[in-house]
Each structure stands twice: as structure tokens, then as C-alpha cells.
Amino acid sequence: xxxxxxxxxxxxxxxxxxxxxxxxxxxxxxxxxxxxxxxxxxxxxxxxxxxxxxxxxxxxxxxxxxxxxxxxxxxxxxxxxxxxxxxxxxxxxxxxxxxxxxxxxxxxxxxxxxxxxxxxxxxxxxxxxxxxxxxxxxxxxxxxxxxxxxxxxxxxxxxxxxxxxxxxxxxxxxxxxxxxxxxxxxxxxxxxxxxxxxxxxxxxxxxxxxxxxxxxxxxxxxxxxxxxxxxxxxxxxxxxxxxxxxxxxxxxxxxxxxxxxxxxxxxxxxxxxxxxxxxxxxxxxxxxxxxxxxxxxxxxxxxxxxxxxxxxxxxxxxxxxxxxxxxxxxxxxxxxxxxxxxxxxxxxxxxxxxxxxxxxxxxxxxxxxxxxxxxxxxxxx
Amino acid sequence: xxxxxxxxxxxxxxxxxxxxxxxxxxxxxxxxxxxxxxxxxxxxxxxxxxxxxxxxxxxxxxxxxxxxxxxxxxxxxxxxxxxxxxxxxxxxxxxxxxxxxxxxxxxxxxxxxxxxxxxxxxxxxxxxxxxxxxxxxxxxxxxxxxxxxxxxxxxxxxxxxxxxxxxxxxxxxxxxxxxxxxxxxxxxxxxxxxxxxxxxxxxxxxxxxxxxxxxxxxxxxxxxxxxxxxxxxxxxxxxxxxxxxxxxxxxxxxxxxxxxxxxxxxxxxxxxxxxxxxxxxxxxxxxxxxx
Numbered sequence: 001x002x003x004x005x006x007x008x009x010x011x012x013x014x015x016x017x018x019x020x021x022x023x024x025x026x027x028x029x030x031x032x033x034x035x036x037x038x039x040x041x042x043x044x045x046x047x048x049x050x051x052x053x054x055x056x057x058x059x060x061x062x063x064x065x066x067x068x069x070x071x072x073x074x075x076x077x078x079x080x081x082x083x084x085x086x087x088x089x090x091x092x093x094x095x096x097x098x099x100x101x102x103x104x105x106x107x108x109x110x111x112x113x114x115x116x117x118x119x120x121x122x123x124x125x126x127x128x129x130x131x132x133x134x135x136x137x138x139x140x141x142x143x144x145x146x147x148x149x150x151x152x153x154x155x156x157x158x159x160x161x162x163x164x165x166x167x168x169x170x171x172x173x174x175x176x177x178x179x180x181x182x183x184x185x186x187x188x189x190x191x192x193x194x195x196x197x198x199x200x201x202x203x204x205x206x207x208x209x210x211x212x213x214x215x216x217x218x219x220x221x222x223x224x225x226x227x228x229x230x231x232x233x234x235x236x237x238x239x240x241x242x243x244x245x246x247x248x249x250x251x252x253x254x255x256x257x258x259x260x261x262x263x264x265x266x267x268x269x270x271x272x273x274x275x276x277x278x279x280x281x282x283x284x285x286x287x288x289x290x291x292x293x294x295x296x297x298x299x300x301x302x303x304x305x306x307x308x309x310x311x312x313x314x315x316x317x318x319x320x321x322x323x324x325x326x327x328x329x330x331x332x333x334x335x336x337x338x339x340x341x342x343x344x345x346x347x348x349x350x351x352x353x354x355x356x357x358x359x360x361x362x363x364x365x366x367x368x369x370x371x372x373x374x375x376x377x378x379x380x381x
Numbered sequence: 382x383x384x385x386x387x388x389x390x391x392x393x394x395x396x397x398x399x400x401x402x403x404x405x406x407x408x409x410x411x412x413x414x415x416x417x418x419x420x421x422x423x424x425x426x427x428x429x430x431x432x433x434x435x436x437x438x439x440x441x442x443x444x445x446x447x448x449x450x451x452x453x454x455x456x457x458x459x460x461x462x463x464x465x466x467x468x469x470x471x472x473x474x475x476x477x478x479x480x481x482x483x484x485x486x487x488x489x490x491x492x493x494x495x496x497x498x499x500x501x502x503x504x505x506x507x508x509x510x511x512x513x514x515x516x517x518x519x520x521x522x523x524x525x526x527x528x529x530x531x532x533x534x535x536x537x538x539x540x541x542x543x544x545x546x547x548x549x550x551x552x553x554x555x556x557x558x559x560x561x562x563x564x565x566x567x568x569x570x571x572x573x574x575x576x577x578x579x580x581x582x583x584x585x586x587x588x589x590x591x592x593x594x595x596x597x598x599x600x601x602x603x604x605x606x607x608x609x610x611x612x613x614x615x616x617x618x619x620x621x622x623x624x625x626x627x628x629x630x631x632x633x634x635x636x637x638x639x640x641x642x643x644x645x646x647x648x649x650x651x652x653x654x655x656x657x658x659x660x661x662x663x664x665x666x667x668x669x670x671x672x
Contacts, residue, residue, distance in 0.1 A: 038499070043499060043501075215393055218635075235595040235600070263505075
């Protein structure tokens with residue numbers, strides 16, 4: 001009698017386990033995402049989410065992947081590494097996510113990297129631009145992290161090459177936020193300039209949320225640089241650009257200037273004419289794929305995509321393609337598939353990862369001329 | 382460095398100092414009369430800026446009218462705030478008032494994030510991009526306007542406090558509520574008026590600075606800590622002391638920022654404040670002469 005009871009209990013457990021397995025294989029494929037949905041850069045977080053969701057909805061409209069729909073669980077990290085660690089640790093502990101997507105902020109992405117390595121789950125970086133993410137990935141490093149967007153170093157090398165040809169790289173002042181983003185910007189510029197036996201004229205950092213830049217701008221203006229490399233986003237950028245104008249800055253900007261966010265009145269005045277910026281994307285890029293993307297994005301959200309929306313869209317497409325090629329929703333198989341990615345980009349190139357799991361897409365060199373933003377050209381990163 | 386460089390730093394410092402004074406005056410007044418530190422002060426400044434943005438950019442109201450409307454609404458909000466919340470904690474101890482105003486600050490800030498998102502907004506007025514140039518010196522017209530509003534607000538507040546019976550009553554309540562009550566002053570009415578004027582000043586600061594700085598729900602945090610430092614430096618509750626400390630702090634920051642890395646400036650400014658408080662714990666002008 002006791003043996004029969006044991007057999008029945010064991011059979012029940014097996015049946016329950018099989019039911020659970022069947023359910024997990026029939027339900028949606030889950031991807032975890034930790035991005036800033038609140039806090040100072042939540043505008044970027046929102047655009048990142050919109051870009052990723054567009055890629056997912058396109059895949060789901062075609063029947064999903066491996067016969068299952070894809071779902072992304074977006075959790076808020078407030079651009080704070082501690083919050084990112086908290087949300088991703090919880091997601092990894094639940095063991096139901098096949099991959100972790102993005103982090104948006106470089107500091108958050110760098111904090112997530114050791115977690116995914118320990119858990120053996122692939123991590124696809126879409127927006128964070130710190131060069132150290134790629135330096136710590138792939139050969140001799142974290143084999144689970146894949147960076148789809150270019151690093152600051154590779155973009156700035158392309159920009160400085162361009163400026164050097166024009167004879168404008170010799171006297172650049174730098175002002176950036178005191179974060180991994182800003183620090184990577186100054187290091188990237190210094191490295192790119194050093195290759196050409198040049199160096200930065202001055203380097204200054206500010207704390208995020210700083211409202212007043214007049215004293216540092218007065219200092220920079222007095223040094224009479226040829227260009228000012230400005231690494232600021234969101235409210236910091238809006239405050240900085242107005243105050244640079246209010247002080248009659250006198251020199252154009254360079255670096256990763258958010259030219260699409262410059263107030264129209266300042267652009268029209270011609271004050272920033274001669275500004276040269278490098279970005280991973282611009283909505284005006286003239287390729288058929290980009291036109292379709294911009295149209296679809298605008299239809300959904302009534303605003304054009306920004307670089308963050310583009311990066312998340314392409315990175316999510318890379319991840320979905322890897323899940324499809326892996327043939328199963330298994331993290332290790334997806335990681336192996338990611339390593340062999342060959343996916344056409346909206347920018348006309350093919351996305352492939354190098355030994356450091358870094359893709360080398362085109363960077364867009366933009367300029368402001370006659371109060372208008374123009375694409376100068378594209379340069380391989 | 383040419384003299385123009387030093388003069389520009391000095392000018393920047395005076396402008397930013399007056400901006401600090403505008404934000405700090407209301408905080409100082411409320412502490413002077415009620416002995417409550419209003420941790421939500423930055424959020425009322427933010428709400429003033431948000432409202433100014435809505436009135437100018439959505440309802441197309443002129444900027445001068447916007448400043449008046451925002452200040453008037455902030456004064457009304459101050460009345461409501463006192464009657465609905467502050468009156469409950471005024472006699473209940475300092476700790477309760479800290480908890481209440483901190484809680485209110487979080488509710489207002491997160492409520493604004495929920496309703497308006499953190500997207501920065503800029504007020505565009507016909508003069509938003511006009512600069513005033515004198516020789517080598519340059520400053521935006523909207524900053525000059527903010528400076529003028531700060532000076533006007535200080536003069537008006539000073540006149541109210543030292544030239545009217547209401548002001549006398551406020552100073553009386555600030556010195557001793559019991560004694561004020563004995564001579565026929567209603568401390569509750571006086572406190573309510575002080576909160577209304579204090580919140581009105583924070584609303585005015587929001588409207589004055591909305592064309593100068595990006596408007597977003599987290600903007601209050603950037604000034605409120607400086608405002609706390611200023612009212613401590615000036616002597617808690619001392620309006621004139623706060624104004625002098627604000628301009629002094631602005632000039633100190635600007636001059637330091639002209640020579641040192643920007644990330645070091647705040648640390649040095651607050652170190653100076655600690656050093657000053659070690660020498661004069663009562664602040665530069667002391668509490669004895671408060672409102």
C-alpha cells in the first residue's frame with residue numbers, strides 16, 4: 001500500500017513538472033529589461049522602450065519566434081546602478097527570462113554585466129556607450145554581454161578623424177557630466193587626439209542636475225578654444241546650451257552634441273554654425289529601411305525617433321534574430337547565436353560582433369550650417 | 382586673464398546670488414514665523430515654474446501677466462497649505478513638521494513626474510534669446526529680469542515686515558507667540574499670512590526662473606539645498622541676512638568656478654559654510670534680528 005502511494009505521489013510530481021514545462025514552452029518568450037522609466041533621463045528610457053516595443057510588435061505580427069510570442073518586462077532603474085542591480089538580480093533569480101536587454105545608462109550596464117555572467121544569461125546593450133563595456137566583453141572577459149551600438153571611443157575616433165582633415169582638431173575644450181557617459185567622452189576624445197599627437201585644451205566635469213553653467217562657461221570662453229565638446233543630456237543640455245548662448249559662447253560645439261534638441265531660435269540665429277557632432281543615428285539618414293522605421297515610429301508616437309529609439313529597435317531585432325537562429329529559448333544557445341549575428345542594419349551596413357562582442361555600425365557625422373542640421377556623412381566605427 | 386573675465390565672473394555671481402535669494406527668502410520667512418523648515422519649498426518653486434510654462438506656452442498668456450497669476454495662485458496655495466497641514470503640526474514639534482514637509486515634497490515631486498513626465502520644457506518668450514551686452518560683459522535679458530524681480534521681491538518683503546502693522550505683527554509672533562497673543566495679535570492669522578507670502582515667493586521664483594532654466598519635476602532639488610545653506614548662513618529666519626548670504630554665496634561660487642573644477646565648487650562652498658558656522662554658530666547675522 002505504501003509503495004502504491006509513493007508511486008502515485010511520484011507520478012503526480014512528474015505530471016505537474018511536465019505541465020509546468022509545457023506551459024513555459026507554450027507561453028511567451030520573456031526578455032527582461034532594466035531602463036530608466038523615472039528620474040532625470042526617463043525621456044530617453046521612454047524612447048528606448050518605444051524602439052524595443054516596435055521591434056517586438058513587428059516580430060509578433062509575423063507570428064512571433066519559435067511559434068511563441070515575445071514579451072519584454074520593462075523594469076525601472078532610474079539610471080542608478082544600484083537600482084539596476086536590484087531589478088536584474090530579481091529577474092535572474094526568477095529564471096524565466098531568456099535574456100536581459102539594455103540598461104540605457106553606462107553605469108547601470110556596467111553594474112549588470114557581472115550579474116548576467118554569473119547567471120549565464122545573455123545581455124544585449126543597446127544604448128550605453130561607455131567604451132569599457134566592450135573592453136570587458138568577449139575574449140578574456142564577459143562572454144554574455146553583446147554591445148550593438150558603437151562605443152564612444154570608436155565614434156569619437158571617426159569624428160576626430162573628420163575634424164583633423166578639416167584642420168579643426170587642435171584646440172578643443174571639453175565639458176561633460178561627471179558620469180560614465182561624460183568620463184568615456186573625455187577619455188575617447190583624448191585617445192583619438194593622442195593618435196594624432198594632439199590633446200584637449202581643457203577638461204571640466206559637472207554633476208548631473210547642475211542648473212548653472214555660467215562660471216565654467218566664462219572660464220572656457222576665456223581660454224578661446226576652437227571648439228567645445230559638450231557631453232550633456234536632457235535638462236542639463238537645455239540649460240547648458242541656453243547659457244552658452246546667453247554668454248555669447250563664440251565657438252561652435254563638437255562631440256556627441258544633441259543637435260536635434262537645440263532650441264530652434266538658437267539654431268536659426270546661426271550661433272552654432274560650424275558645430276560638428278557624431279551620433280549613432282539621425283532620423284534623416286536616407287535609406288529605405290530607415291524611412292520605413294521613422295514612418296512606423298511616428299505613426300505610433302507622433303514624434304520622430306531619436307538615437308535611443310533607433311538603437312533599442314535595432315538591438316532588439318538582433319536579439320530576436322538570435323533567438324530565432326538558436327532554435328530554442330535557451331540562454332546559452334541564444335548567446336552562441338548572438339556571436340554569429342549577421343543582420344542588415346537600417347544604416348546600410350551589416351551588424352556583426354567582433355572578438356569583444358562589439359558591433360561596428362556606421363556613425364553619423366552631423367553639422368550645423370546656416371542654422372540647419374545636415375548629415376555630413378557616415379563613417380564606419 | 383583680462384579684467385573682463387573677472388568682471389564677468391562677478392556679474393554671473395551677483396545674478397545667481399539674487400536668484401538664490403529669491404528662492405531662499407520664502408523659506409526664511411516661514412522658518413522665522415513658524416519655526417518650521419519647509420522641505421517642500423523646492424517643489425513649490427517647481428510648481429510655480431510648471432504653472433508658468435502652462436500659462437505662457439499653452440494658454441498663450443503674456444509673461445508679465447503669468448508672473449502675477451502664478452504668484453497670486455501660490456499665495457492662495459500657501460493659505461490652503463497652512464490651514465490644511467501646517468496648523469496641525471505647528472504646536473506638535475519640529476520632528477513632525479520635518480516628516481510632513483518631506484512627505485509633501487515627495488508627493489508633489491512624484492505627482493509631477495507622473496503627470497508631466499521628466500521631459501525638460503523651456504519657456505519661449507519674445508525676449509528669451511535676447512542678450513544684454515556692455516563692453517565685454519554679456520548676460521541674457523531673462524537673467525536680468527530674474528535679478529530685477531528678486532530685488533523687487535526683497536524690497537517689497539522688507540517694506541511689509543518693517544513698514545506695516547502686519548509686518549510688525551509677524552515680527553512679534555516670531556519673537557514670542559505668547560507675548561504676541563497677550564497684546565491682541567492672532568498668531569494663527571499671522572502664521573497663515575507668513576506661509577502664504579512664503580509660498581507666494583517660491584511661486585514667484587518659479588515664474589521668474591522658468592525662462593532661465595529648464596522646467597521639469599526635479600528642478601526644485603538643484604536650488605533647495607543651497608537655499609537651506611543660505612538661510613543657515615544668514616541666520617535662521619533672518620530675511621536680510623539670507624539675502625546677503627545668497628549674493629555672497631553666488632559670488633563665491635562663481636569666482637571659485639572660474640578657477641577650479643566645477644565638481645569641487647559645491648564641496649568647497651559647503652566647507653566654507655561649516656567653517657563659518659564653527660566661528661559663528663548663530664549665522665552671519667544671528668537669529669536675534671530675525672523677521
